Amino acid sequence: AQSVTQLGSHVSVSEGALVLLRCNYSSSVPPYLFWYVQYPNQGLQLLLKYTSAATLVKGINGFEAEFKKSETSFHLTKPSAHMSDAAEYFCAVSGTFYSGGGADGLTFGKGTHLIIQP
Amino acid sequence: NAGVTQTPKFQVLKTGQSMTLQCAQDMNHNSMYWYRQDPGMGLRLIYYSASEGTTDKGEVPNGYNVSRLNKREFSLRLESAAPSQTSVYFCASSEARGYNQPQHFGDGTRLSIL
Numbered sequence: 001a002q003s004v005t006q007l008g009s010h011v012s013v014s015e016g017a018l019v020l021l022r023c024n025y026s027s028s029v030p031p032y033l034f035w036y037v038q039y040p041n042q043g044l045q046l047l048l049k050y051t052s053a054a055t056l057v058k059g060i061n062g063f064e065a066e067f068k069k070s071e072t073s074f075h076l077t078k079p080s081a082h083m084s085d086a087a088e089y090f091c092a093v094s095g096t097f098y099s100g101g102g103a104d105g106l107t108f109g110k111g112t113h114l115i116i117q118p
Numbered sequence: 119n120a121g122v123t124q125t126p127k128f129q130v131l132k133t134g135q136s137m138t139l140q141c142a143q144d145m146n147h148n149s150m151y152w153y154r155q156d157p158g159m160g161l162r163l164i165y166y167s168a169s170e171g172t173t174d175k176g177e178v179p180n181g182y183n184v185s186r187l188n189k190r191e192f193s194l195r196l197e198s199a200a201p202s203q204t205s206v207y208f209c210a211s212s213e214a215r216g217y218n219q220p221q222h223f224g225d226g227t228r229l230s231i232l
Contacts, residue, residue, distance in 0.1 A: 032218045043208055043223035051218040090160060105151055105176055106221060108160035
């Protein structure tokens with residue numbers, strides 16, 4: 001079974017500072033990993049996905065994430081935070097579970113609320 | 119460019135009432151999903167439909183039923199609502215079943231059970 005742990009339910013950074021949101025996964029099969037962003041009263045929007053083609057994945061809005069198998073991590077970073085980055089961020093893993101076959105549904109972490117200080 | 123559309127956006131029910139949440143996607147996707155989002159819990163899968171004509175239980179299916187009406191539509195029904203079902207419900211779709219398929223989400227239905 002897959003699981004995802006996001007360290008820190010809230011992360012606060014100053015505008016212009018580095019953003020680092022942590023995600024560790026547990027998977028018995030090679031994982032496919034995703035980061036989603038949720039703005040208030042909206043659904044989830046895909047930021048980026050890792051599907052084994054490259055360990056450093058670039059996404060939208062200047063975000064990127066690096067897959068590190070040895071650390072079972074997929075941390076999300078952005079060099080310079082902007083006020084518009086304030087949102088909830090979710091890491092998710094795709095893989096077999098429940099029925100024991102097929103990759104149906106995502107397993108989400110509990111989310112990290114990113115706060116940008118002016 | 120609607121993507122995934124959920125109706126209604128908000129609903130208040132009394133305990134014991136029934137309700138159907140509607141979801142439709144216009145991306146010709148094969149797979150559809152229902153999640154619930156609770157504070158501090160992330161999203162949890164309720165039911166999914168890998169393709170038209172099939173449905174399967176997810177992590178938290180108790181108290182819910184689903185219908186894949188056609189390729190576009192996937193509804194979630196609460197037969198006898200309970201306060202524990204107060205949540206935000208999200209519908210999602212993906213092009214196909216598969217590990218690397220990203221899911222596209224609707225804006226959610228905010229449901230309160232009194």
